[in-house]
Amino acid sequence: xxxxxxxxxxxxxxxxxxxxxxxxxxxxxxxxxxxxxxxxxxxxxxxxxxxxxxxxxxxxxxxxxxxxxxxxxxxxxxxxxxxxxxxxxxxxxxxxxxxxxxxxxxxxxxxxxxxxxxxxxxxxxxxxx
Amino acid sequence: xxxxxxxxxxxxxxxxxxxxxxxxxxxxxxxxxxxxxxxxxxxxxxxxxxxxxxxxxxxxxxxxxxxxxxxxxxxxxxxxxxxxxxxxxxxxxxxxxxxxxxxxxxxxxxxxxxxxxxxxxxxxxxxxx
DNA sequence: TAAACGCATGAGCAAATGTTCATATATTTG
DNA sequence: CAAATATATGAACATTTGCTCATGCGTTTA
Numbered sequence: 001x002x003x004x005x006x007x008x009x010x011x012x013x014x015x016x017x018x019x020x021x022x023x024x025x026x027x028x029x030x031x032x033x034x035x036x037x038x039x040x041x042x043x044x045x046x047x048x049x050x051x052x053x054x055x056x057x058x059x060x061x062x063x064x065x066x067x068x069x070x071x072x073x074x075x076x077x078x079x080x081x082x083x084x085x086x087x088x089x090x091x092x093x094x095x096x097x098x099x100x101x102x103x104x105x106x107x108x109x110x111x112x113x114x115x116x117x118x119x120x121x122x123x124x125x126x127x128x129x
Numbered sequence: 130x131x132x133x134x135x136x137x138x139x140x141x142x143x144x145x146x147x148x149x150x151x152x153x154x155x156x157x158x159x160x161x162x163x164x165x166x167x168x169x170x171x172x173x174x175x176x177x178x179x180x181x182x183x184x185x186x187x188x189x190x191x192x193x194x195x196x197x198x199x200x201x202x203x204x205x206x207x208x209x210x211x212x213x214x215x216x217x218x219x220x221x222x223x224x225x226x227x228x229x230x231x232x233x234x235x236x237x238x239x240x241x242x243x244x245x246x247x248x249x250x251x252x253x254x255x256x257x258x
Numbered sequence: 259t260a261a262a263c264g265c266a267t268g269a270g271c272a273a274a275t276g277t278t279c280a281t282a283t284a285t286t287t288g
Numbered sequence: 289c290a291a292a293t294a295t296a297t298g299a300a301c302a303t304t305t306g307c308t309c310a311t312g313c314g315t316t317t318a
Contacts, residue, residue: 041179043247048174050167091254100294110250121239125220229264
């Protein structure tokens with residue numbers, strides 16, 4: 001066995017320091033803490049489903065009630081409600097009640113920015129194919 | 130059974146048009162096609178994992194080889210490689226070979242924009258609690 | 259050229275995810 | 289107040305996902 005194991009007996013890692021250890025320390029110190037990065041990934045996870053993306057785009061121009069969203073997107077009311085809950089928990093949509101109906105709308109201008117950035121990346125990435 | 134079923138025998142939908150049918154048609158016509166929205170959700174799905182987010186942030190300042198990434202983040206080389214493949218397929222990172230090592234770096238300025246937007250939303254959302 | 263090294267990748271598995279179905283809750287209406 | 293309507297939600301199930309393990313591939317080195 002010629003491989004190197006670290007103090008904890010973990011799998012081998014490369015033996016050279018391709019970057020100065022100093023550099024690695026710098027990177028580590030510059031990075032946000034893991035909790036922030038986990039929260040950030042959770043934000044994007046919410047965007048990472050086509051049903052939720054379609055809901056957000058449907059709300060781009062104006063509020064819509066749940067049943068109209070379902071009709072518009074060809075989904076069951078239950079599926080839409082489940083997804084709206086996730087969007088609501090992520091503070092991406094808000095709602096107001098009007099009689100028996102509940103109208104949802106975008107809750108944050110960042111939603112538009114984030115979607116636009118994603119679209120830009122998509123077009124650029126496709127263009128380079 | 131007093132509920133309404135549509136022509137395809139689908140589950141009931143609300144009987145009133147809370148918005149003008151015209152409005153719904155407008156929204157439908159304004160929305161990008163479903164294929165684009167699916168591709169968009171795939172972009173965000175890539176951002177929706179804390180390991181990949183941590184990799185992207187580690188590459189924020191400079192390129193890093195796989196083994197240093199693994200060391201920096203406390204992950205196995207295999208796990209990092211698998212995630213780098215996903216990031217590479219999404220055109221979020223690029224790589225260059227130097228001897229036995231392969232150095233990865235961010236491939237698109239949009240990565241920084243998207244991450245920043247996400248962070249902004251996060252701070253704003255937390256602030257409103 | 260054989261061994262060592264750095265990285266990539268397929269199989270397998272446990273955990274997370276999105277939908278459907280059934281049902282509960284809140285509001286309006288007769 | 290009872291029935292109808294609009295929405296929310298829990299359970300169950302199939303699919304997806306991210307990791308580990310084993311191994312393959314490309315490069316360097318002795």
